[in-house]
Amino acid sequence: MKKTYKIDVDCANCANLMENAAKKTEGVQNATVNFMTQKMIVEFNEGKDPASVMPAVIKACKKVEPDCEIFLK
Template sequence: MKKTYKIEVDCANCANLMESEAKKTDGVANAVVNFMTQKMIVEFEEGKDPKAVMKNVLKACKKVEPDCEIEL
Protein backbone atom coordinates (compact mmCIF):
# COMPACT_ATOMS: atom_id res chain seq x y z
CA MET A 1 0.00 0.00 0.00
CA LYS A 2 1.23 3.50 -0.84
CA LYS A 3 0.27 6.66 1.00
CA THR A 4 1.17 10.31 0.47
CA TYR A 5 1.93 12.60 3.42
CA LYS A 6 2.48 16.35 3.63
CA ILE A 7 5.93 17.02 5.11
CA GLU A 8 7.77 20.17 6.16
CA VAL A 9 11.38 20.06 5.07
CA ASP A 10 13.73 23.05 4.84
CA CYS A 11 16.18 22.02 2.12
CA ALA A 12 16.72 19.49 -0.65
CA ASN A 13 19.67 17.89 1.15
CA CYS A 14 17.56 17.31 4.27
CA ALA A 15 14.84 15.79 2.07
CA ASN A 16 17.38 13.31 0.67
CA LEU A 17 18.62 12.43 4.16
CA MET A 18 15.04 11.96 5.41
CA GLU A 19 14.27 9.74 2.44
CA SER A 20 17.26 7.55 3.29
CA GLU A 21 16.23 7.30 6.94
CA ALA A 22 12.62 6.50 6.02
CA LYS A 23 13.75 3.69 3.70
CA LYS A 24 15.70 2.11 6.61
CA THR A 25 12.61 2.10 8.86
CA ASP A 26 11.05 -1.30 9.60
CA GLY A 27 7.82 -1.71 7.66
CA VAL A 28 8.78 0.64 4.81
CA ALA A 29 9.22 -1.00 1.39
CA ASN A 30 10.09 2.30 -0.31
CA ALA A 31 9.95 6.04 0.38
CA VAL A 32 10.30 9.17 -1.73
CA VAL A 33 10.56 12.71 -0.34
CA ASN A 34 9.93 15.53 -2.80
CA PHE A 35 11.33 18.85 -1.53
CA MET A 36 9.55 20.93 -4.18
CA THR A 37 6.06 19.61 -3.41
CA GLN A 38 6.74 19.07 0.32
CA LYS A 39 5.36 15.53 0.07
CA MET A 40 6.51 12.09 1.15
CA ILE A 41 5.24 8.97 -0.59
CA VAL A 42 5.64 5.83 1.50
CA GLU A 43 5.09 2.28 0.30
CA PHE A 44 4.45 -0.04 3.23
CA GLU A 45 5.47 -3.69 3.52
CA GLU A 46 2.60 -6.19 3.38
CA GLY A 47 0.78 -6.61 6.68
CA LYS A 48 2.33 -3.59 8.43
CA ASP A 49 0.19 -0.95 10.17
CA PRO A 50 0.81 2.38 8.37
CA LYS A 51 0.12 4.50 11.50
CA ALA A 52 2.64 2.57 13.62
CA VAL A 53 5.24 2.61 10.84
CA MET A 54 4.80 6.36 10.26
CA LYS A 55 5.45 7.11 13.95
CA ASN A 56 8.85 5.44 13.49
CA VAL A 57 9.43 7.26 10.19
CA LEU A 58 8.73 10.58 11.94
CA LYS A 59 11.24 9.69 14.69
CA ALA A 60 13.85 8.84 12.05
CA CYS A 61 13.21 12.10 10.16
CA LYS A 62 13.48 14.14 13.37
CA LYS A 63 17.05 12.80 13.76
CA VAL A 64 17.87 14.57 10.48
CA GLU A 65 15.80 17.71 11.10
CA PRO A 66 14.46 18.09 14.66
CA ASP A 67 11.66 20.48 13.64
CA CYS A 68 10.39 18.18 10.87
CA GLU A 69 6.63 17.64 10.77
CA ILE A 70 4.69 14.99 8.87
CA GLU A 71 0.92 15.25 8.70
CA LEU A 72 -0.15 11.76 9.71
Protein backbone atom coordinates in the same frame (compact mmCIF):
# COMPACT_ATOMS: atom_id res chain seq x y z
CA MET B 1 0.24 -0.04 0.28
CA LYS B 2 1.35 3.49 -0.57
CA LYS B 3 0.38 6.61 1.33
CA THR B 4 1.24 10.25 0.69
CA TYR B 5 1.97 12.65 3.53
CA LYS B 6 2.37 16.42 3.53
CA ILE B 7 5.71 17.48 4.97
CA ASP B 8 7.46 20.70 5.92
CA VAL B 9 11.20 20.72 5.25
CA ASP B 10 13.56 23.64 4.58
CA CYS B 11 16.00 22.37 1.98
CA ALA B 12 16.53 19.67 -0.65
CA ASN B 13 19.43 18.13 1.27
CA CYS B 14 17.25 17.80 4.37
CA ALA B 15 14.56 16.14 2.25
CA ASN B 16 17.16 13.65 1.01
CA LEU B 17 18.21 12.86 4.59
CA MET B 18 14.56 12.29 5.52
CA GLU B 19 14.06 9.99 2.53
CA ASN B 20 17.08 7.86 3.46
CA ALA B 21 15.98 7.66 7.10
CA ALA B 22 12.45 6.63 6.14
CA LYS B 23 13.73 3.92 3.77
CA LYS B 24 15.70 2.33 6.62
CA THR B 25 12.68 2.18 8.95
CA GLU B 26 11.27 -1.27 9.70
CA GLY B 27 7.98 -1.81 7.89
CA VAL B 28 8.85 0.56 5.03
CA GLN B 29 9.47 -0.97 1.62
CA ASN B 30 10.30 2.34 -0.09
CA ALA B 31 10.02 6.07 0.52
CA THR B 32 10.28 9.11 -1.71
CA VAL B 33 10.51 12.71 -0.49
CA ASN B 34 9.83 15.51 -2.95
CA PHE B 35 11.18 18.83 -1.70
CA MET B 36 9.43 20.85 -4.41
CA THR B 37 5.93 19.53 -3.63
CA GLN B 38 6.64 19.09 0.11
CA LYS B 39 5.32 15.52 0.02
CA MET B 40 6.54 12.14 1.21
CA ILE B 41 5.29 8.94 -0.40
CA VAL B 42 5.77 5.89 1.79
CA GLU B 43 5.28 2.36 0.50
CA PHE B 44 4.71 -0.04 3.38
CA ASN B 45 5.66 -3.71 3.55
CA GLU B 46 2.77 -6.08 2.97
CA GLY B 47 0.75 -6.65 6.12
CA LYS B 48 2.13 -3.57 7.89
CA ASP B 49 -0.31 -0.99 9.24
CA PRO B 50 0.70 2.56 8.25
CA ALA B 51 -0.61 3.92 11.56
CA SER B 52 1.79 1.69 13.49
CA VAL B 53 4.82 2.29 11.21
CA MET B 54 4.61 6.09 10.80
CA PRO B 55 5.63 6.99 14.37
CA ALA B 56 8.94 5.17 13.74
CA VAL B 57 9.32 6.98 10.39
CA ILE B 58 8.75 10.34 12.08
CA LYS B 59 11.25 9.50 14.82
CA ALA B 60 13.89 8.48 12.25
CA CYS B 61 13.33 11.64 10.21
CA LYS B 62 13.46 13.89 13.28
CA LYS B 63 16.78 12.27 14.22
CA VAL B 64 18.42 13.42 10.96
CA GLU B 65 16.41 16.65 10.51
CA PRO B 66 14.98 17.93 13.83
CA ASP B 67 13.09 20.84 12.20
CA CYS B 68 11.09 18.69 9.77
CA GLU B 69 7.37 18.05 10.10
CA ILE B 70 5.31 15.17 8.73
CA PHE B 71 1.57 15.66 8.82
CA LEU B 72 -0.44 12.48 9.30
CA LYS B 73 -3.64 14.34 8.24
